[in-house]
Amino acid sequence: MQEVAEAARDSYTRIVATLIRVTGDWTLAEDCAQDALTAALERWPRDGVPANPGGWLTTVARNRAVDVLRRAAVEESKLREVAMLWEPAPPDDRLRLIFTCCHPALSLEARVALTLRTVAGVPTAGIARAFLVSEATMTRRLTRAKSKIAAARIPYRVPAGEALAERLPGVLAVLYLLFTRGYDADGEPAFADEAIRLARLLAALMPAEPEVSGLLALCLLQHSRRAARRDEAGELVPLERQDRARWDHAAIEEAVEILARTPVEGAYAIQAHIAACHAGERTDWVRAARWYDELARVQPTPVVELNRAVAHGYAYGPEVGLGMLAKVEGAPEGYVLAVEGDLRARAGEEGRAAELFMRAAAAVPDGPERRALLKRAQPPASP
Known part of the structure; x- marks a missing residue:
């Protein structure tokens, strides 16, 4: 009903x-x-x-x-x-629950599962499917997590002062991981919807925390493309080939409005601004490259540097991107090969690009991403 x-x-x-x-x-x-x-x-x-x-x-x-x-x-x-x-x-019961479920004493997997079950109300069977385990196994994991909260006397409260600053990033990380479990190519779409709902709740309960609003805007912008991410056969469609008319423009407008009133103080807000660079009729790669420079400053990880090379390659030419890519260390091999293949293709090196896409496909698990890479490795169809 x-x-x-x-x-x-x-x-x-x-x-x-x-x-x-x-x-x-x-x-x-x-x-x-x-x-x-x-x-x-x-x-x-x-x-x-x-x-x-x-x-x-x-x-x-x-x-x-x-x-x-x-x-x-x-x-x-x-x-x-x-x-x-x-x-x-009291008005903060839901905040207490979210912070308790996301307590760092629990494993990250337990935090995500407990948040799904207790905060979002997702049935245990649905959580089990997402984690590729039986319902009985997930029931035991949830029971252990609750028992640990009781045994460790984890306080049922919202931290304050410095403790809040220390704990909030962990809560946001759980919500974003929950979102990606729904947004990923082989994820559970309902989980992305739940993550957005919980991010809305957190933003309403903590309006003075810019990174909470930044996370909400980021999820809205990414999820706005959900209807255009697959073709009629269910295969992944690259961002630059998506039908932007099918994007959720109401969600994009909401996210842009959130960003307009939110100070940029952390990685989620920066990533949201990067996602907003794609929201127009065409991607503003120059602006995206600038935001990636800022993201690399606050979050200097191999994956960020890899995406930064992509943005600069699209903004200033594939040779620039390839030069930056050569300096990236520690990023997953499959993604590095895929990025180089894309930049080589844009530079006119079609044969080299096809070889790289084949190697990238061999380096990622079987699924939509591998099929997309194999498709890119094929020569274009004759007119």
Whole structure:
């Protein structure tokens, strides 16, 4: 039922976050939230959608938690938890939940999986498919992550001051990894949508943090191209060959507006400005090259240097790009070969380019990227 799905998107995280804060029991919180959704699926088609769907779900979940705790209320502390469920919730419960799920004491994989399950409400089976494991295995991993939070006494709070500055990049990294797991050629598209939704939530809760807004703008710009990234056969279409009329221009406009009011203080905002260079009728490669220079200053990684060589090669000629590429060290071999092949092709060295594309294809896993490289290695069709 669509109304239940919409209410779940709006309220699930808030319900789970509040119940975890009060009870400290992750399983109870998730079970009660799921029970409320099940009740909505049963009752709303019969009784009609309530005027305040989110409030209805919250009340049902809270009542369910009260019932469970009352049955277990053999200690005064449990009785206090029952009373706390009826107190007004502080406004930062969802922030507390996000920062707890993304705590650095957990492995990166556990942080992503726990964020998907607890914050985004993605079913365990869907998370298992993304991680290429069985549902039972993913259930055990999620259980271990929750147990570690309890055993390590990880605080259920938003850090402040210097601690916030230290922890926020890790939270953003989890959200961006979640986005890329949906945006990648063989990813789960729904995960990209969830990452954008969570980035919106974080931006609304932390409006004074420029990198949060930068991450949201970056995800919106990249995801705006999703409809044009594959052809009718499902194969990848390079950026320069995509039908830009099929891009989500409303998302592009939103991202550009966000960037216009966001100070550039970190890598996500810079990457968003680079993505914005592609958003017009044609790519502004000169501006992109300048932004890549800035990105290389704050994030001097081999992959950034590789992309910087691409941008300069398109902005100032393939010879410039090849000169910069020769200085790149440590980037994945397949990507280096693919970039050199592209620059050689633009320089008119078609035979050399084809050889490089073949070698690049052999260096990447089987999938859409390899097929795209093999296609580029073929001579152009005769007119």
